[in-house]
Amino acid sequence: MGLVARHLEANGIPTVIIGCALDIVEHCGVPRYLYSDFPLGNSAGKPNDAQSQADTLELALQLLETATAPRTTVRSPQRWSDDASWKRDYNDLDVLTPDEIARRRTAFDGSKATIKRLQGRT
Amino acid sequence: MFLLPIRDALVGSTTFITWRCTMATVALVCGGFGFLLRTTRMKCDADDDMPIPYMQRTRDYYLALGYNNPYRWAHFDDVPFAPLTKPLAESRLALITTAAPYQPEAGDQGPGATLNAAVKFFRVYSDSTDAAPDLRISHIEYDRTHTTASDSNTWYPLAQLRQAVHSGRLGGLTARLHGAPTNRSQRMTIEQDAPDLLARCREDGADVALLVPT
Numbered sequence: 001m002g003l004v005a006r007h008l009e010a011n012g013i014p015t016v017i018i019g020c021a022l023d024i025v026e027h028c029g030v031p032r033y034l035y036s037d038f039p040l041g042n043s044a045g046k047p048n049d050a051q052s053q054a055d056t057l058e059l060a061l062q063l064l065e066t067a068t069a070p071r072t073t074v075r076s077p078q079r080w081s082d083d084a085s086w087k088r089d090y091n092d093l094d095v096l097t098p099d100e101i102a103r104r105r106t107a108f109d110g111s112k113a114t115i116k117r118l119q120g121r122t
Numbered sequence: 123m124f125l126l127p128i129r130d131a132l133v134g135s136t137t138f139i140t141w142r143c144t145m146a147t148v149a150l151v152c153g154g155f156g157f158l159l160r161t162t163r164m165k166c167d168a169d170d171d172m173p174i175p176y177m178q179r180t181r182d183y184y185l186a187l188g189y190n191n192p193y194r195w196a197h198f199d200d201v202p203f204a205p206l207t208k209p210l211a212e213s214r215l216a217l218i219t220t221a222a223p224y225q226p227e228a229g230d231q232g233p234g235a236t237l238n239a240a241v242k243f244f245r246v247y248s249d250s251t252d253a254a255p256d257l258r259i260s261h262i263e264y265d266r267t268h269t270t271a272s273d274s275n276t277w278y279p280l281a282q283l284r285q286a287v288h289s290g291r292l293g294g295l296t297a298r299l300h301g302a303p304t305n306r307s308q309r310m311t312i313e314q315d316a317p318d319l320l321a322r323c324r325e326d327g328a329d330v331a332l333l334v335p336t
Contacts, residue, residue: 001335003196004218004302007316008331010202013216013323017333022173029201037173041264043334044282047273057282061210061291064330070201080268084171089267091183105187111239119244 002028009070016060019043022073032067034060036076039086045078052078196308208329215292216328217299218319219278220335221257223247231260233272244305246318248298254280255299259336262304277336296326302333 002025005015009031016032019025020040025033036043036056045053056076063074080086088094096104181192206213224231228240238260249255259277275281280299286292300322305311323331 001218001220001302001333003308003311004316004319005331005333006198006202007312008320008323009204011320012204013320013328013331014204014206015331015333017335019335021176023175023177024195027177028196029198031201031203035173039265039268040176041259041262041269041271041336042276043336044276044279047270047276050282053275053279053282054285057279057286058291060332061286064206065210067203068205070203084168086268087170087172087174090174090176090265091179093182093186096186101187107237108187111237114239115242118240118242 001025002030005030014064016064018056018060022075026071026073029071031070031072032063033073034063034076035073036078038078038080040090042080046080193306206330210292210330211290212293213329214294214296214327215283216296216323216326216331217251217278217280217283218302218331218333219257219299220262220302220304221259221274221277222261222301223249224256224258231258233270234266235260235271236266237261237263242304243301244303244310246303246315246322247301248322249301251280251283251295251297251299257301262336264336278334279332283332293329296323296328298322298326302335304335 001017001019005017006029008015014031016034017025017030018034018036020036020038020043022035022037025035034056036045038046045056055078059074059076063072177195185192222231222241222243225241229238230236231238231241240261241258242261249257257274257278259271264271269276278299283292283295287294300319302319303311303315305315
């Protein structure tokens with residue numbers, strides 16, 4: 001999405017990205033980014049929490065209004081949980097046995113084959 | 123020793139050695155050590171409490187799976203910037219998501235679904251913002267341990283945007299929302315998808331755009 005934002009912005013449409021991965025988006029270099037320190041999949045706020053979602057959108061709109069230069073990142077003050085241990089779990093190699101690694105490799109190879117087949121149709 | 127998580131993970135290795143602060147704290151249950159354990163746990167939480175380094179985690183993960191062609195994320199020195207030309211209360215906003223339209227014949231795409239590559243899409247799509255299209259994220263590597271994927275508002279905030287229009291915070295939404303493919307190929311994104319999205323945003327009279335990647 002960073003590439004999309006850059007293209008729209010370069011062609012005169014102001015953009016703001018909302019997401020949960022800080023390093024990837026900032027590494028790309030985007031005009032405006034509202035970062036929420038949530039698990040991937042919750043870019044627009046916490047599930048079933050209208051206030052969290054409203055607050056997230058409002059911060060994004062404020063960023064559109066107030067940013068004066070590119071690479072402006074605002075970090076949402078919302079916390080996913082008081083216990084930060086959830087952050088260990090994404091792609092955590094510490095808990096993967098050799099059998100599990102082999103299983104995941106097989107599954108990923110299957111996904112790649114499916115993607116190649118679908119791309120052949122489009 | 124309570125504070126050092128030691129990881130020895132090699133591709134093909136049969137032994138993984140890991141000390142977690144939580145395991146260390148479970149091993150000792152003694153009133154005299156209670157305070158030490160509590161401070162140990164607090165320090166572990168502080169060590170965890172920083173933005174997840176997704177690029178490094180992803181590189182390490184796929185190397186461990188045996189793929190020796192690490193992905194290189196896009197990086198640019200220059201970044202474009204276009205200031206607002208009118209207040210948001212007079213602006214029309216375009217919503218762009220990476221979520222995919224639900225395909226009933228293509229397997230599980232609901233909460234808890236494993237990665238479903240069959241519903242991945244490779245060209246930009248558009249759908250009406252008057253309705254509430256059924257869009258899902260099962261084709262994406264989101265955090266399946268901690269994300270329920272049970273509330274689509276977390277990946278496409280159309281309801282909140284409508285509320286913002288209703289309250290006067292936003293002037294309006296474009297007639298269509300748009301789906302952006304998640305391509306490993308940056309060339310495809312730059313040469314095909316981004317120009318396509320720009321064209322659709324212009325057709326719809328977008329003044330600003332909100333992009334919601336998952």
